Amino acid sequence: MKYVDMSREQLLEQQEALKAEYSAFAAKGHKLDMSRGKPSPEQLELSAGLLDAVDSSTDFAAAAEVDVRNYGGLEGIEGARRILGHMMGIPASNVIALNNSSLKIMYDLVAHAMTHGIMGSTPWAKLDTVKFLCPSPGYDRHFSVCEHFGIEMVTVPMGEDGPDMDMIEELVSSDESVKGIWCVPQYSNPQGYVYSDETVARFAALKPAASDFRIFWDNAYVIHHLYEDHPTVANIKDACDAAGNPDIYYEFASTSKITFAGAGISGVGASDANIADIKKFIFFSMICPDKINQLRHAIFFAEEGSLEAHMRKHAGLIRPKFEMVEGILSEQIGELGIGTWTSPRGGYFICFDGLPGTAKRIVELAADAGVKMTGAGAMYPYKRDPEDKTIRIAPTYPSVEDLRNAAELFSICVKLASIEKLLEA
Template sequence: MTSLRALSKEKLTDLQSALWNEYRQEQAKGLHLNMSRGKPAPDQLDLSMDLLRLPDSCILEDGTDARNYGILQGIPECRKLFGNLLGIPADQIIMGGNASLNLMFDTMAFLFLFGTGGNRPWADYRTVGRTVRFLCPVPGYDRHFRICEKLGIEMIPVRLLEDGPDMNQVKELVKNDEQIKGIWCVPLHSNPQGVCYSDAVVEELASMETAADDFRIFWDNAYGIHHIYEEVPLKDILTACEKAGHPNRCYYFFSTSKITFPGAGVSLIAASPDNIKELLGHMSAQTISHDKLNQLRHVQFFGTPEKILIHMQKLADLLRPKFDIVLQKLEEGIGQDSSIASWSRPKGGYFISLNVSDGCAKRTVELAGQAGVTLTAAGASYPYGKDPDDSNIRIAPSYPSEEELAQAMDILILCIKIAYLEKLLGNQPK
């Protein structure tokens, strides 16, 4: 495919006119296609319907009735199941409700209210006119950024490279600024790029020098077993932190939101024994326990880590054709002309990261919306919703049917080209 940059202005104008005619034909179809969030499709959810027929018995192995009060840390059977799956000791796990996001927010709020390890509460910084700061690898997860915004945390973007955050940048920042209290990490199949952290990056995060004694890694391993094309190993961050002499540095989060039911799954936080004790002390004033019956349902439904992985293979088989459609459509519609767009080719996870030409993302999303394709807002993958290049768009292939996804991608590619031609010809709408 000839690069559009090589065409004369006359040919570009003719092409723009032809694309607009095609665009109006798509608009006339009145489509309503939504790729704005990574929601499991109905056929994915159908794989877990037997959860609704459980539990067979409400009595735990130690004779406790799961229908009653108690067991703040979560039932032992559930902690053991997911501990064996993730390679984490069961006594270093707290089971939560359906959303790990809830655990992340609460953990951050606890740090603001109470501090950790004898250090001052993070909220105290406000009383002396200072701000807590957090490192945010970009592109990243918009809901992480929303937590920071809600709590008044200043976000500092850091580059996300092919093997994880730019550790030269990270290490330089954290060793000199005591107000930098942590970093967000999605270490496997990151949202949205699909980046997988290397062993070297995990070791550097665990061992690096930080000005803040209470520096914390928020390790959101949301896609830790969501392998679609290739299984990717991940070094154990909790063990790495312990070996590096920083056993309390990391909070590890996981959930079944995209494994069973997003609205009725289970979540967990894992951490050092000291951190677990501290967290349980705070939680004891907040709740008696999370939903133990749902924890028991998940235990009885899966039984073993091996059966969880078999379930994940079934989910991957449903997702893989959709990722194939997106990647094939991009290849056929744009090809190797990286001046128009480039994209990630993830090995798993839930998203594909699309980079259009600088200054064209918002316009592309606007055009797609007006043609019936709803996308995640441009800039959502950056703190404060501000993509400095206005180039990144997150594609979420999971929810639409394969037919709908193919239609949506045709429209998206059309909009990418129109926005790019407007840039080349200097006739972008003001």
């Protein structure tokens, strides 16, 4: 029976029972965390071999085109550019391979555009208004970059095929202050949606009012499939080249959730002209990235198909966690009409939508009982979820046992918050 169909008395009765369950859980003193998209220790173990890929016996004269231990090679070594290019479907020559954080590359590109513009355009800091389109719910750290630089964020609704392209086409073509859009096209954060071919084609065909408009194509989960049978986002480079729009995108990828979250490699893929523009400014900031770590990755993934085989091991570890959370949600609240959630085929998150006006309360209840969730609202620009209903669930890090407890408690919190909300009405 749906909560909405229950009488006040029935709801109060449910509430009492739930409060008891909640208190019993809280009394156990759990400290569980479903807040961040972190690999579990077991996943990190999958890359133990990476740590042995380079050691004191390595023949550095033969290992790469330069001595990776010394200065030089601003754009990274060929082997690293090849891996990242392979992930993105972009030739190595169109990839710059850098250090461990793709977020840092995105931040640096925005920072550079603020002070210098892009390819000689007016520095964004000199403009009255700079806007980024933000498909939402989306990735909080993308939005934080905008907030940090005073870039106005325009929320664009997300659907299963990607963001609202009508709205994007309209805004991008009519407003010169729209300089960028954040996209996580394969397994969007937090829904796990995959942009459809039509969406990608429409992105590639955009006619921006601003010459320095860029699509920030953050392909963070490009090969992070949970199932063999999965959708695949179309290649943005090919689409943009075909549309005669080769410079409109920057694509990003990293091995943070492939090898080590704290010590992977990351890179940016782009057109020849963009790569030249980027190299010109990163020259001023450093002599070279950490090429030894790049070599580790090049060696660890030297064999064809090894990257994909490695990702299947990840899937083997985290697929059961996704399925367990979805199973518990179905079992606990599936029939109650108080929430829906996504069933991603890959990526790192499940997106939960509760009744309007319950998200903050759910997160608060969970926290008080020892389960940390991503802050409600974090998935929206300015941390403002207009309906206060979206919660991001990150199932990868906790152990199966912890995750079971966390998901059970989460379900209790959803029920409690929903009843509170319904009783208010």
